[in-house]
Amino acid sequence: MPKMKTKSGAKKRFFFTATGKIKRKHAYKSHILTKKSIKRKRNLTKTDIVSSADKKAVKSMLAK
Numbered sequence: 001m002p003k004m005k006t007k008s009g010a011k012k013r014f015f016f017t018a019t020g021k022i023k024r025k026h027a028y029k030s031h032i033l034t035k036k037s038i039k040r041k042r043n044l045t046k047t048d049i050v051s052s053a054d055k056k057a058v059k060s061m062l063a064k
Helices: 008-013 040-046 052-061
Strands: 022-023
Touching: 008 052, 022 052
Parallel strands: none
Antiparallel strands: none
């Protein structure tokens, strides 16, 4: 059976930490920023860890 290909969209959006966790960026930071508070925009800038419910799906997209 051939190797699984990595989904190129997932490749651009997720990356692994040294301990094997998967990091992601927050959504809702690209446009219509005037009505969002400064605090909300600042918190959306930070990266977050993928939840345990989604971890399996993300790993399969990354062919890991």
